[in-house]
């Protein structure tokens with residue numbers, strides 16, 4: 202009984218805060234002011250069908266990828282925009298399915314194009330292919346990417362950490378995640394690329410954050426030299442734990458919230474976000490503009506009520522200019538704020554009454 206009342210009180214407070222934010226246009230003005238990162242959800246197809254997939258990706262989804270020319274075209278437009286943070290995420294579904302459905306060089310081409318445009322690149326993979334013949338091809342392509350960015354003249358000194366990251370998942374839902382992540386990391390821990398190294402980030406959900414310590418122990422037990430690095434900000438504050446493996450690769454760990462989008466809606470601890478609010482922001486204060494293979498651009502990746510607009514004109518398949526997409530996203534965000542106020546008419550009226558009579 203008491204718990205129910207407590208929950209009701211929390212829900213009331215949450216809705217009231219969101220109504221105030223919508224009245225003030227907080228979400229749309231944050232989107233307008235913040236720098237943005239671009240996410241390309243290259244496909245919704247995936248070998249896995251994880252129970253917690255926020256994108257509802259899986260083996261029954263279309264075997265369709267965002268064309269390489271579309272991605273490269275948006276990168277070219279974004280780098281002329283001062284608000285672009287020059288951070289790009291390539292994800293899926295499972296992005297390495299591109300070797301099967303989008304062409305042998307799709308993955309290399311989009312990564313190299315973005316790195317050559319001086320952007321930081323993060324690719325997300327479930328590493329489900331580590332025990333398959335595809336592994337040789339993917340490893341070789343990723344090594345080439347790093348080699349191309351390396352400074353060979355620096356070969357004998359400390360390696361340059363390039364702005365390229367591969368993100369792996371480690372949680373209870375990704376099948377065999379511990380084994381897959383270990384194999385991927387082990388390969389690169391034993392691969393010496395002169396003059397350059399890159400980062401592998403292992404991301405967990407809060408509920409499974411202990412799995413990273415187990416992974417580190419497994420790496421140590423296998424004979425890999427693991428050295429802790431400390432990343433500090435400009436004020437000398439400790440910001441991140443990183444580990445150098447055999448001096449060949451750097452790994453880090455991040456822990457995120459599982460949102461209740463897609464199939465994750467059935468997971469009891471998935472966080473419910475009725476309105477995207479700040480969930481469309483990455484922790485480092487950029488908003489996320491996410492393109493998907495179904496032709497939509499969404500503010501944020503996978504949280505709550507989605508604010509989406511198309512990236513194609515829908516008539517002859519031409520892509521819309523990035524500037525137009527931004528204007529349309531802003532318009533859709535303002536509309537979503539208005540819709541939220543309409544859905545919560547009584548709360549809206551009550552807060553307006555308070556504003557008139559109490560807050561002077």
Ligand code: SF4
Pocket residue numbers: 247248249250251253254255256257258259293294295327375
């Ligand atoms: S969570 Fe990742 S690995 Fe699992 S179905 Fe979704 S895209 Fe595939």
